[in-house]
Amino acid sequence: MKKSxxxxxxxxxxxxxxxxxxxxxxxxxxxxxxxxxxxxLRYMLGGLILLPLVFYMKxxxxxxxxxxxxxxxxxxxxxxxxQQFGLLYTTAGxxxxxxxxxxxxxxxxxxxxxxxxxxxxWCASFVSAAGAYLLCADGTMGSFGNLGDLLMLLCALFFxxxxxxxxxxxxxxxAFQLSAVQFFTVAVISGIAALIAGENCSWTSVVQTAxxxxxxxxxxxxAGCTMQVAAQKYVHPATTSIxxxxxxxxxxxxxxxxxxxxxxxxxxLGCALIFAAVILxxxxxxxxxxxx
Numbered sequence: 001m002k003k004s005x006x007x008x009x010x011x012x013x014x015x016x017x018x019x020x021x022x023x024x025x026x027x028x029x030x031x032x033x034x035x036x037x038x039x040x041l042r043y044m045l046g047g048l049i050l051l052p053l054v055f056y057m058k059x060x061x062x063x064x065x066x067x068x069x070x071x072x073x074x075x076x077x078x079x080x081x082x083q084q085f086g087l088l089y090t091t092a093g094x095x096x097x098x099x100x101x102x103x104x105x106x107x108x109x110x111x112x113x114x115x116x117x118x119x120x121x122w123c124a125s126f127v128s129a130a131g132a133y134l135l136c137a138d139g140t141m142g143s144f145g146n147l148g149d150l151l152m153l154l155c156a157l158f159f160x161x162x163x164x165x166x167x168x169x170x171x172x173x174x175a176f177q178l179s180a181v182q183f184f185t186v187a188v189i190s191g192i193a194a195l196i197a198g199e200n201c202s203w204t205s206v207v208q209t210a211x212x213x214x215x216x217x218x219x220x221x222x223a224g225c226t227m228q229v230a231a232q233k234y235v236h237p238a239t240t241s242i243x244x245x246x247x248x249x250x251x252x253x254x255x256x257x258x259x260x261x262x263x264x265x266x267x268x269l270g271c272a273l274i275f276a277a278v279i280l281x282x283x284x285x286x287x288x289x290x291x292x
Contacts, residue, residue: 018219029209035084036199042080054174086149087148091255094149096249128278245275
């Protein structure tokens, strides 16, 4: 392995750890701040930290950039808002693994938009469904889970659509400009939604949640997304996806260490199945594998 590949892969693993920790930070923030306002602050900070990079690049934006950025932002806003509300009812670890199902949903959605499918996709879908059940069902196996778990599944669906949108618009747009537009779109949507919902946000709640807000906005979004963009130039896409999918594993580890979350053997088996499905769906067919 080349040195550049090694350090880039290490950077992606660090990004996954950073993203995994953000679930615990988001869950902690919900103790003193309303969900929509938290999403607004988080993405406003994430957008602002990218502005210096956007101006430094000095690339002229076009209509496609704004169209693509806004569309990606709409999907991202749906995912983030659902995720934030879901964390009111479920654990950070569960949230991380259920959100990771977006990786399996992407190729399944592709089937309905005339994208080719293969046996790996269908196998991964069944494995992920079994894993989601074991992760969310209670100890008696009598119910699927709670409102938070269902919101996380919907959140994963929105993230799947966001990745499909990024794949369509990213090749013709500057990565930092596209990210900034979608981040500010999320901030505007969540800010307006917070006003309509009548969420109250006092200066006291902002101070109490300063650490989670700064971490999720500046580090998880700003620094994390920047590391991802920089590292992806040196690492194969399949490797990138697999490494970043370990964010769900880190979500459980951080939840256990910082929030004292506990999981049964059944829950951990569900985590293992979801992680296996995430890796399985990203494996290229045998013919392509030989060319890599």
